[in-house]
Amino acid sequence: MDFQTLVMALVMGLLYWICNGTVGYTLWMGFGTPFAMGLFAGLIYGDVTTGIILAGSIKLIFLGVIAPGGQLPSDENIAAACIIPLALKTGMSTEVALTLAVPVAMLGAFLYNMKKIVNIRFVQMAxxxxxxxxxxxxWRSAFSWPMFANFLLFFMPVFLVNIFGENIVQPVLDIIPEWLMHGLEIAGGILPAIGFSMIMVMIGKKKFIPFFIIGYFVTVVTNLNILISIIIAISIAIILVTTKREMRGDVSRG
Incomplete structure (x- = not known):
């Protein structure tokens, strides 16, 4: 284990602990996010651009995930804290990293629910x-003991994954056949589009899902710059909104 890996494990574990421990009024909202984890991971490994791209891609997958009744179905933050460092260190593609992010996020949901079970005891003590x-x-019941429990639940798993994850992931990547790796890349490339679709379903505008699908595949096939894609999308949206308003005006006048 080299010093860089140790620093990465400490930083990612700390960020994930801050996130789920809700440390400070705004600290956990600023640092306990995929973008912060991607930024710090990129700074440590000297590739900030890839770190931010990975963070943004992971964020897109879970864009439409909500926690009904406080039950978190998946945790994007643990996916970022574990997968981004592994992807940067092993050199795996963004698409393959995204396929690994989904099952890791499910582990985060388990830890989040375990936190609630453990904290019941602290409530009784308080x-x-x-x-x-x-x-x-x-004070100990309301703060000290819960934060220590959060440290064990959230810091330690991320720390261990970052320390030993490469030794497990790299041999697996080496033996995966090319056709299967290509399939994983295709699946990973579709996942962000699913995140957008979930958003549209959640806000009740299913009729707009085809626009997201068309835009996504056009961008991927033509390799359009993201800025150009955004400009085109905004232009199309303005045209549709303007046309719809004009049609309503004609109907009202008629």
């Missing part, structure tokens, strides 16, 4: 300390 007027015990 209630007892209030009845006893023991404010030191209340």
């Amino acid at each position: 209630e007892d300390s209030v009845e006893q007027m023991n404010f030191k015990k209340l």
Whole structure:
């Protein structure tokens, strides 16, 4: 294990712990995100561009994921904390990294639910300390012990994955046949489009899903620059909105 890997494991584990420990009023919202993890991973490995691209791609996959009733179905943050460093170190493509991000995100959901189960005990301890007027015990029950539990639940898994993950992932990548690797790349390339589709379904505008699918595949096939793609998409949206308003105006006048 080299020093760079150790630093990466510490930073990713710390960021994921901050994220799920909700440290500070705004600290966890700024640093516990895929973009922050991609930025720090890129800085450590000297490839910020790829780190941000990986972070943005992972974010797109889980764009439409919500937590109904507080039950998180998947966790994009642990996917970013584990997969981005591994992708940068092993040199795997973005598409393959995205296919690995999905099952890792499911592990994050398990840890998140485990956190709630563990914290039930701390709530009971806090209630007892209030009845006893023991404010030191209340502080430990409400903050110290939960943060320590979060450290074990969130810091340690990410730290270990970053330390030993390459030793597991790299041999697997070496033995995967080319046809299967190509299939993984295709599947990974489609995942961001699924994230967009989930957003459209969630807001109840399923009729716009074909626009996302067409835009995605046109961008991939033609290799359009992302800025150009955005300009074209905005132009089409303006044309559609303007045309719709004009048609409504004609109907009202008629």
